[in-house]
Structure formats: C-alpha cells, structure tokens
Amino acid sequence: MVASAVLALPGLAHAAPPSLPEGAEADEAAPADDSMTTADGQPMPTDTQPAGPGEDVVADDGAEAGFEGDASAEGEFESDFDTDFGDDSSGEFESDFGSDSAGEGDFDSSFDDGSSGDVSMGTVGLDTGNDGPGMVAGRREPMANSLRGGVGLHHTSLAEVGGKYTFRFRLHTDFFVKNDFFCCEGGGEGDRHARMRGAVNLGFTFTEWTEVYFAVNSSSNRNTRDQGARQDPPTVFALGDMQFGVKGAYGFKDGGIRLGGQLGLGLIAGSERLRTDQVNFDIAAILGVDLRYLTDKEIPVRFTGNIGWTLDNSIKLTEWSAIDDQLSREVLRFSSGANHSRVNTRLAVDFPLRLGKDKQFGIDPFLEYAWDIATYQEDDFLDLTEDFGASPLQRSQAWLTLGLRANVYDGLFVDAGVDVGTTSPSYEFGPPVAPYQVTLGLGWSFDPKPRVKEVPVPIDDGSSAEPVLEGRLLGRVTDTEGNPIEDAKVSFPGLASNVILTDANGMFTSFRFPEGPVSISVELPDGSFVEQTAEVRNGEDASVDVIAEVVAAEDPVFDGTFLNADGEGVQVSVALDGMGIQESFDSDENGRIAIALPMGEYKATLTAEGLPPKDITFSVTEEGAIVTETLGAESAEGGDAAAGGGAADPGMETPLISGNKYRVRVKKKPRYSGGELNEDKSAEGLDQLAAFLLAHPEYGKVQVRVHTDDRGNPKKRSQDRADAVVSYLVKKGVPAGRLEAKGWGAKDPVAVNITSDGRRKNNRTEFRVREYDESKAPAN
Structure with a gap:
C-alpha cells in the first residue's frame, strides 16, 4: 500500500485519475502493511504573587488591555475558568479577543471577553462570565477543526466558531486495508485494497460568530487482484484538492442552544498536475444543544445535527465510458474519490470534559452517525450491481464513528477514531463505503489573548545578599x-x-x-x-x-410638585445629579413625584414637553425635601428660559451633524478640561446636536460614549465627561430619557498610549444610537 500525506475538504476528497495506456496489463504487486492565587483578589501567602505590571494581565470587562472583549461584567477580573471557548464568553473576547474561548465564549472564547466572552460570548449569547462552562484560564476553551472543514468533531460541524481571533491548524491521516473489498469474497480471485488519506486544515475566527477555513487533501489507493486486461492502474494518487469555506453560528439561552450554517467551495485537482479541473459546492445548516449551559450542574453533554447538500462534479473528471471493464472502472472511481451529488446528514453526541486542578486538560469522547443520500443515478453501473449484488438502501452511504479527542496541553490536540461502514450504495449511485477506517489526528489552536498566570516567588531565607x-x-x-x-x-x-x-x-x-x-x-x-x-x-x-461609607437602608423622601405658568400640574422628567446618583425620573401626569434619596445636596434639570428646561438645586435632610417648581414662568415674564442660553431651536441648521440608525456623527467634537466639559469650545457642536435630536424624534435613545487614555483613573474620568455632555444636552431641551451616559474608560483604544498623539486619538466621544424608530422620522 502506497501512503500519501493528505489534506482534506469538507465532504470531498477527489482527483482525476491518471491517463490509461491502451491495453494496459495488470502489474503483479505485493499487498501493502491553594497556595497560589491569580489576580482575583484572593489573599495569598508570601511565597506567591500574581502577575505583576507588564506581565500577562486581564483588563476591564474580563479582557486584556488593547483588545475588544465580551466579558460578563464591566471592568471585572476573574481567574476562574469560564466555559464557552468560546463569548464568548462571553463574548466582543468584548475581552473578546475576544471571545469566544461560552463556547466560541467569547476566559464567551474567551479571555470574552467570552469568551468568548462576549464573555458574554454574552454579546452573542455565549458566555455569561469568566468562570462558567466553555472557559479555561480566562480564555475561551480551545477548539479543533473537523477533518475537512471548520470547528467540529470528525465528520460533524459543531455550532461553534471558537474564540475571536483564534487560529487553528490540523493534520490528520486515515487508512484501511481490506481483502475482497470490491469483488469475489470467498473466492480465489478476490482483490486486496489499501487506502491512506491525509489533510492539512487551517481555520481562523474573525468575529464572535464567524470563522473561515481552508483545507488541502490527498490520498493514495492501491488495488491488487489477479485479473487480466485490467484497465485501472494498481496505484492511484489523488493530490491537491482544496476547500474554502465560511461558517457562522449564534447562541441563544446563554449559549445552550446554537444555530449555524456553512458554505464551502471545492477545487478538484488531478493526479498528474496540480490544476483545478472541476468545482464543487456544499451548503449545510447546523443545530447544537449544549447541556452545560442549560443545566444547573453544567452536565457535559452536547448534541449536534447537520443537514446539507453537496453539488459534486468530481464524477465529470473522467470519461468513464472509455473504460470497458466495469470492475476496473469502479475501482478507479473509488480510488480517485469520484462521487455523485448528495444530501448529507450528520448526527453527533459528545461529552466535553475539563480535567486537572486548573481545568487545563480536556477530553471529549464522541459518537457520530453519517448518512449521505445520492441525488444522481449513473446507468453505466447497472450491470456491475447485478453481478455483485444491490444494496437494500440503494442510494445510501452510511457509517458510524466512535472517537476520542484530548486537549493535552494549552491548545494542543490529539485525537483518534474508527469509522464503521454500515451501508454501501448500489454501484450506480456511488462508490462503496469502507468497512472500517482508522483516523489519527494532531491539531493546535492558538489564542493570541494573554493568559492569567500564577507566578511563584522564591522564599527569601536570608542567604541572598x-x-x-x-x-x-x-x-x-x-x-x-x-x-x-x-x-x-x-x-x-x-x-x-x-x-x-x-x-x-x-x-x-x-x-x-x-x-x-x-x-x-x-x-x-x-x-x-x-x-x-x-x-x-x-x-x-x-x-x-x-x-x-454605606448609605443608610432607609432614605428620606424627595417630594416634588411641578406646575406650568397657569398653575396647572405638568408631567416632567427630573434629571438628578448628586450623592453619586445621575439618573432621570418621570413625574405623574399631575406633576407629582416622590423619590427616596440619600441625604445631601442635589442639582436637577426639569424638562417638560413644550416648555423650556429649568435647573434647580435642593437639599435632602433627615425630614426629606419638599420642592414646588413652576416651568415656563420666566419666559412669560421675558426672562431667560434656562441656564446655558435656553433650549435649542429644532428648526436651526445643523451642518455639523449627520446620522443613521446606528450612530450620530458630530464633526466638531466636545472638548474637556479634566472631567469637566469645556462649554465654550463645545457649544457649537452640541447645540446643533440638541437641535438635530429635537427635530428627529426617530432617534429614541442615543448613548454618549466617552473613551479616554490610560492615565489616572480613566473609568471615572470618562464617566464624568459623558455625564457632563448629557447634562448639557438636557439643558438644551433634549429629554433626559432619550440620552444615556457611558464612560468606556481606556478599554477600547484605537492607538497606543505611549505617545501624545496616541493618547489624543484615544480621547474621543461617540454618539451611538440605541433605539431608532424610522416611522417617527419627519417627512422630507
């Protein structure tokens, strides 16, 4: 048996046979042969320490600094293992790296941000934290590609794509040897057939829910038999078939239920030259159910189903009618990997277990059932079917796979499996199924996200100088x-x-x-x-x-009454700012409101439809605070409508503003002094933004998202700036309920922070649309 290293395509291993000399004779040939801690805040003894500054770290939202992630809680660091490598996580490893690693979890697939983490490979329904299923050492659980496609078992594609920005490399070989494989079982003129195949498979996850893959496969077949005038060569190589594909998957129920799909394009080469002769196409839908995310005890059982169709043009590689001997033709068809278009069904159950003190080892026993149904019939093989017997399921090719995969270290995988053929088709519907096939594989999944490390510290015994x-x-x-x-x-x-x-x-x-x-x-x-x-x-x-200091359990009550210029109650929105509270509350239709507040000093901006906003201050004492305010009285008397120059005019020109249903762009960005808004330098852009929002009610809610560099306390500084922008827009008449202040800190940089130019680029303000109703847009 001649062996050849092989690279494989999803469901395809085809190549054109070599040229046959006329009257070729068969050649005679012999048969072939607890004292450590991570940076989660747990106390540790003096002989250990966490990773120090400059070493591998975990940044806000469960992700490392400088990468986008899907963590379950903003700014939170976890050293426990998360489980959906996947965010992951938890997912946007939003530390998506991403991230997944609850997979493609985003520590959501994540370090998500799982992840992947979002990880929540939360963002995509994967990871719900950094210590749930599918997460290992702060990153989404590493995953391996299938034999000829994206992330999967041997023949079944999983509804997973791995952690964000993870890269996968896989080698595998499979082989079988069988006497009397094609004919003459029990006779003296039987054949002996040996086949070895192999594949190189590459995969890359570029979003929390999408991966691409590329595979190259080859095979070597040797058939020996005592038959004169055979028209097939004893040895047939099928070399250099290639497969390109893309797969997407999305999780629901915290990643417990996942849906996906994949598209593949196969380029089929010949055995005499590495040149594409035919093109195949395949498509499949994927459904996965993972009990780790659906049960309280995180039961490690996963069910997966694939159904798809392959448009197979490999049968067109050769003019089969030129080969008179049907047995030679069938042996050549099997050896070159030629097959018909077919419907593909894959069912699998696997048991993904994590072992070791830090869950650093993974073991995944699995069981797969593959069933292909041919959608094309080739009448030239009817006689061969009559000679050697028809199949009870004429169009079916089916086999059962029992396998075991082990994640032996970090992202290094080894696996083995046995395919047991259960059903071969009649010859006019396809080549026979091997009675058995042994598969051995080696893979590596690389996650560029830094990992939390435990760093031992030498004990100072006093001997060191x-x-x-x-x-x-x-x-x-x-x-x-x-x-x-x-x-x-x-x-x-x-x-x-x-x-x-x-x-x-x-x-x-x-x-x-x-x-x-x-x-x-x-x-x-x-x-x-x-x-x-x-x-x-x-x-x-x-x-x-x-x-x-802890706020008292029972707070005094702020009791407010709000009237218009005629003394009638009017419904208002009260935007409070004080004692760590920055939130908006709505009164009832009669202008009455009651809120339990901590004692202290407060500022508030009152807004009501059709009336100018009004700023007030009040103090909450042990007895509470009783406030009665009239809106619109100042305008009626000719005074200023409100602080800051009054409400914006919805009819004013706004050349600095443009927007769509995803974001609003302001050409002249807000300027700041520390955490405060520089109103003189920011007024032009923000005044036009307020007028734009008042004139466009379709923008139901806009998030003011402020980013900063990493100096000082970036989280607090960015939140102070976002609150200041929202406060300014509210003073200009924009209802507080249409605005949301979000300080993003330094966790999503666009440049390095080691230069002044990089820090300037990282200090930026964005306006993201959170609620948009096109039906409310004004008519042009």
Missing part, C-alpha cells in the same frame, strides 16, 4: 461598621491596568510595587468609588484598610 527592592499591599475593604465588602474592584491607577476582586473577607493582595506612595481606587458593588493612598515599603507586606 541582594536586598528586595519591592513590596506589596495586603488590604481589606470594609464598611464603616467593619463589615467586609466582597467583590469590590481594586485597581492601582498609573501603575497597573489589572483589576483585583476582594474575597468574602474583603481581603486583597496587590502586585509588587517599588517603594513609595501608591494610589488605590476601589469600585464598590453599588458602583461608587473610594480613593485612597498607601505607602509601599521595600521587602515588606504593608497592611492597609479601605473604609467605605
């Missing part, structure tokens, strides 16, 4: 009564982009920093921030307590 030049902070976050605050996000602005979560005792351990003062920023679970400074000492673990 070199002094330790760095120290750590051992901290605890509590409320004013000493109760620990769990899941508070601790960061160190200007020193590291990592976020550390406090544990159930409110404890956290910092990275190692040089001696000197260190700024600590703590984001509490309610979204408020606490800033503090601590002193790092050389070679020591310094203790620090962060005490956060």
Whole structure:
C-alpha cells in the first residue's frame, strides 16, 4: 500500500485519475502493511504573587488591555475558568479577543471577553462570565477543526466558531486495508485494497460568530487482484484538492442552544498536475444543544445535527465510458474519490470534559452517525450491481464513528477514531463505503489573548545578599461598621491596568510595587468609588484598610410638585445629579413625584414637553425635601428660559451633524478640561446636536460614549465627561430619557498610549444610537 500525506475538504476528497495506456496489463504487486492565587483578589501567602505590571494581565470587562472583549461584567477580573471557548464568553473576547474561548465564549472564547466572552460570548449569547462552562484560564476553551472543514468533531460541524481571533491548524491521516473489498469474497480471485488519506486544515475566527477555513487533501489507493486486461492502474494518487469555506453560528439561552450554517467551495485537482479541473459546492445548516449551559450542574453533554447538500462534479473528471471493464472502472472511481451529488446528514453526541486542578486538560469522547443520500443515478453501473449484488438502501452511504479527542496541553490536540461502514450504495449511485477506517489526528489552536498566570516567588531565607527592592499591599475593604465588602474592584491607577476582586473577607493582595506612595481606587458593588493612598515599603507586606461609607437602608423622601405658568400640574422628567446618583425620573401626569434619596445636596434639570428646561438645586435632610417648581414662568415674564442660553431651536441648521440608525456623527467634537466639559469650545457642536435630536424624534435613545487614555483613573474620568455632555444636552431641551451616559474608560483604544498623539486619538466621544424608530422620522 502506497501512503500519501493528505489534506482534506469538507465532504470531498477527489482527483482525476491518471491517463490509461491502451491495453494496459495488470502489474503483479505485493499487498501493502491553594497556595497560589491569580489576580482575583484572593489573599495569598508570601511565597506567591500574581502577575505583576507588564506581565500577562486581564483588563476591564474580563479582557486584556488593547483588545475588544465580551466579558460578563464591566471592568471585572476573574481567574476562574469560564466555559464557552468560546463569548464568548462571553463574548466582543468584548475581552473578546475576544471571545469566544461560552463556547466560541467569547476566559464567551474567551479571555470574552467570552469568551468568548462576549464573555458574554454574552454579546452573542455565549458566555455569561469568566468562570462558567466553555472557559479555561480566562480564555475561551480551545477548539479543533473537523477533518475537512471548520470547528467540529470528525465528520460533524459543531455550532461553534471558537474564540475571536483564534487560529487553528490540523493534520490528520486515515487508512484501511481490506481483502475482497470490491469483488469475489470467498473466492480465489478476490482483490486486496489499501487506502491512506491525509489533510492539512487551517481555520481562523474573525468575529464572535464567524470563522473561515481552508483545507488541502490527498490520498493514495492501491488495488491488487489477479485479473487480466485490467484497465485501472494498481496505484492511484489523488493530490491537491482544496476547500474554502465560511461558517457562522449564534447562541441563544446563554449559549445552550446554537444555530449555524456553512458554505464551502471545492477545487478538484488531478493526479498528474496540480490544476483545478472541476468545482464543487456544499451548503449545510447546523443545530447544537449544549447541556452545560442549560443545566444547573453544567452536565457535559452536547448534541449536534447537520443537514446539507453537496453539488459534486468530481464524477465529470473522467470519461468513464472509455473504460470497458466495469470492475476496473469502479475501482478507479473509488480510488480517485469520484462521487455523485448528495444530501448529507450528520448526527453527533459528545461529552466535553475539563480535567486537572486548573481545568487545563480536556477530553471529549464522541459518537457520530453519517448518512449521505445520492441525488444522481449513473446507468453505466447497472450491470456491475447485478453481478455483485444491490444494496437494500440503494442510494445510501452510511457509517458510524466512535472517537476520542484530548486537549493535552494549552491548545494542543490529539485525537483518534474508527469509522464503521454500515451501508454501501448500489454501484450506480456511488462508490462503496469502507468497512472500517482508522483516523489519527494532531491539531493546535492558538489564542493570541494573554493568559492569567500564577507566578511563584522564591522564599527569601536570608542567604541572598541582594536586598528586595519591592513590596506589596495586603488590604481589606470594609464598611464603616467593619463589615467586609466582597467583590469590590481594586485597581492601582498609573501603575497597573489589572483589576483585583476582594474575597468574602474583603481581603486583597496587590502586585509588587517599588517603594513609595501608591494610589488605590476601589469600585464598590453599588458602583461608587473610594480613593485612597498607601505607602509601599521595600521587602515588606504593608497592611492597609479601605473604609467605605454605606448609605443608610432607609432614605428620606424627595417630594416634588411641578406646575406650568397657569398653575396647572405638568408631567416632567427630573434629571438628578448628586450623592453619586445621575439618573432621570418621570413625574405623574399631575406633576407629582416622590423619590427616596440619600441625604445631601442635589442639582436637577426639569424638562417638560413644550416648555423650556429649568435647573434647580435642593437639599435632602433627615425630614426629606419638599420642592414646588413652576416651568415656563420666566419666559412669560421675558426672562431667560434656562441656564446655558435656553433650549435649542429644532428648526436651526445643523451642518455639523449627520446620522443613521446606528450612530450620530458630530464633526466638531466636545472638548474637556479634566472631567469637566469645556462649554465654550463645545457649544457649537452640541447645540446643533440638541437641535438635530429635537427635530428627529426617530432617534429614541442615543448613548454618549466617552473613551479616554490610560492615565489616572480613566473609568471615572470618562464617566464624568459623558455625564457632563448629557447634562448639557438636557439643558438644551433634549429629554433626559432619550440620552444615556457611558464612560468606556481606556478599554477600547484605537492607538497606543505611549505617545501624545496616541493618547489624543484615544480621547474621543461617540454618539451611538440605541433605539431608532424610522416611522417617527419627519417627512422630507
């Protein structure tokens, strides 16, 4: 048996046979032969430390800095393993890298941002966090390609695409040897057939739900038999067939139910030259159900079904009628991989398990059933069917696959499987199915997203002459009564982009920093921030307590009454700003509102349809606050309508503004001074934006999204800027309910932050459309 390394196409392994000399005679031929922690805020002993600044890190939203991700919680760092490699994650590894890795989860497919993570390979219904199914070490679970297509088992395409920006490389070979394969079983003139095939398969995931793949396959067949005047050569090579394809998949029910589809184009080469002679086309729909996402116990069982159709032109590679001997013709057809167009059905169940202390190993037993039904009949083979027997299922080719795949290290895969032929077609409908076939494979999935690492620290036994030049902070976050605050996000602005979560005792351990003062920023679970400074000492673990004020359980009530110039109650929107609250509330139709608020000083902007906005201030004491305000009275008396020059005129020209159902573009962007809006330099663009929104009610809600560079506290600075822009637009008459302020921080840069030009590009403001109703657009 002559073996050849092979590269395979989804469902295709075809090539033209070699030229046959007239009267070729058969040649005689012999038969062939717990002390470690990650940066999740868990306390760790002095002989361990998390990855320090400049090492592999996890950025906001469960993704590394500089990559888009799909994390389940903004700015949150998790070191547990997530499970949908997939966001993933959790997905936009939004740390999509992406990311997936609950797959193509987006640690959603993610480091999603799973991911992939979004990970939520959340964004695409994959990952719901960084520690759910489908996530491994902060990235979406690595995945391998099928034998001849995208992400899958051996013959079945999974409704997965892998983590965002992941790359896959796969080699495989399969073989069988059989006596009396084509004819004469039990006789003395039987044949002996041996086949070996192989494939190289490449895949790349370029969005959270889309992958492309490319495969090249070849095969070697040797048939020996005692037959005179045979017209097929004993050895046939089929070389260089290529397959290009694209596959998409989308998840529902947190990634538990997934739908997908794929398209493939096959270029069929000949055995004498690497040149395309025919083109094949295949299409398939994919359905997957993953019980890891649908059950509380995350049962590792996945069901997958494919149904599709292959337009196969390989049968046209040769003028078969020129070969008189039908047995020679059938052997040559099988050896060159020629087949008919057919409907393809694949059913599979697999059991994706993660093993090891850190779930670093994966094992996936699987069972597949393949059933192809020919849609074309070739009458020239009717006599051969009569000589050697017809199949009870004349058009069917079917086989059962039992396999095992192992993720032995990181993204390295090995797998093995056995195909057992169950049904061969009658000869006029296709070549026979091998009674068995052994498959061996090796693959590698590369995820460019950095991985969370545990870094052991040598214990200083005093023998070293070199002094330790760095120290750590051992901290605890509590409320004013000493109760620990769990899941508070601790960061160190200007020193590291990592976020550390406090544990159930409110404890956290910092990275190692040089001696000197260190700024600590703590984001509490309610979204408020606490800033503090601590002193790092050389070679020591310094203790620090962060005490956060907790709002009283029962807050006094703000009782408001709002009237128009005639003294009648009017419904208003109250945009509050104070005591960490920046939110809008609507009164009833009679202008009455009651809100429980923490004690303190507040500012508010009142807006009502047809009336100019009005700014007010008030104080909430232990007895609450009773506020009565009249809107429109100033205009009736000739005074200013509102602070900031009054409401914008919906009829004014807006040459600086353009928009579609996805975003609104402002040619003259807002300018800032720190976290404050520079109104003098921003007025022209924002005034036109306010007028544009008032004149276009189809823009139901617009998100003001502010990005910053990584200096200081980018999250707080960007949120302050977004709030300032929204406040300005509200003063210009835009209802607060149509606006949303979102500080994006430094997690989505468009340039590096090491140059002033890069930081300037990263400080930008976008206006994204969140609700759009075209039916409300004004007539042209």
